Amino acid sequence: MKYLKVIAPAVFFLMMNCAAQNTSKNFDMIAYEAQTRGSLIQITVDDNKVTYKTNQEEGTKEISKEQLEELKKVIDELNLEEIGSLTAPSEKRITDGALHAEFTIKIGDKEYKSITFDAGNPPTELKKLEGLLYSISNIKE
Template sequence: MRILSLLILTIVIGTGCSSQKKADMTTAQIEYSAMSRGYFKKIVVQNQTVSVTNGRDQQPVESKIDNAKWNKITAEFSKLNLDSLSALKAPTEKRFHDGAAIGNLKITQNQKTYETAGFDNGFPPKEIEKLVNLLVDFAKE
């Protein structure tokens, strides 16, 4: 009987934690920006909407994110360790000599901001690559 109770308790706690992560995504704001002297792009995702700005003096264009893409973003977001974002290392260094725009991922959740160090636009750190690619896809549409 104790084993059965322990098993049920473990399942209930495990399901509670996974639903908590999904709820956290609805309150989070994910911002990807890429900029250089002649290039500016900013993509902001929050609560199943996306805002894309394609120039410094341009107005953002907002649109709704379909459920399939939102589920992909949520899945990638749940894999992130937000506390380690600032320690991620960029795989390339083209941005040091104007070979690429400087990319940056910033996540705001529960009034706390987590931000990566700069990396080359198009070459994000491996840990955030899938999420960044999903965000950049919105600018291509």
């Protein structure tokens, strides 16, 4: 009986410690906005749905479990504290050669904003996320 009093709390502690290490960044909202004079693309993911809007169309659709898991995986790979200081690979947006694009990711009470970059040519770290959002919303780049 003495051993049970010692072993049970130790096992419980180990289980809780392992569970705490496997936490992922469950996002509350992901917003992507790309715009320039006369053009607009907005994609927002929250809960289990994606809302999209362009100059030609707008709508809302459900996200599958697989797509949601893929989004979570991509967000987990990002260092959210640094997305505001990444370097854009091109500057076409300055001369209206590309849409100005940026991400906003909300997790709990914190909101992370990316730098502004050319739509279709994000920093390498954000490329998967941009492609996945376009794929989920079925918007053509």
